[in-house]
Amino acid sequence: SPEGALPVVTFTDAVTFHWNGDEIRVYHVPPAHTDGDAIVHFRRSDVVHMGDVHFNGSYPFIDTSSGGTVDGVVAAVDRVLAFAGEKTRIIPGHGPLASRADLAAYREMVATIGKRIRDAARAGRSLEEVQAAKPTAEFDAAWGKGYMTPQRFTEMVYRNVTAKQDSPLLPPAR
Secondary structure, three states, rough: OOOOOOOOOOOEEEEEEOOEEEEEOOOEEEOOOOOOOOOEEEOOOOOOEEEEEEEOOOOOOOOOHHOOHHHHHHEEEEEEHOOOOOOOOOEEEEEEOOOOOHHHHHHHHHHHHHHHHHHHHHHOHHHHHHHHHOOHHHHHHHHOOOOOOHHHHHHHHHHHHHOOOOOOOOOOOO
8 A cells, every 4th residue: 555545653552532522532443344343432512433343233254255143243242241331322334323221132143153153163064065954044134135145144154154163253153
């Protein structure tokens, strides 16, 4: 990239800025949507911008070709849930403005489907067998109407967890 396209400020875990009377905390999170995600928390305003780590109201697109992981999405959401309050407004990368409760529901959906697909893959199930088992079925009415269909989401997660069976964010396979 040309020099003008390169970042001026870099950080490994978190960095704090002060602007217009607000403290802005930026957190680097494990590979989630991609391998370079950050969460921005405007502390005085109590607003969190999650970018494409959070798709409110639809299954997320986890860009595995850019290092994204289902485990990282869960870990990033957990980090935000640890400091978000009931009045925190959460800006997703896609979908309407969200609340802490919306984010907790999103986390439950991603974690549950991820675990189901990981468990099936570890049991030796093929992608076709996992898709036929419909691991997303209970969530499809609420989350499955966007670009990322239940079938497409299942395939993406399956390919992610089979490529990284022993994720550092989850216990190893037994």
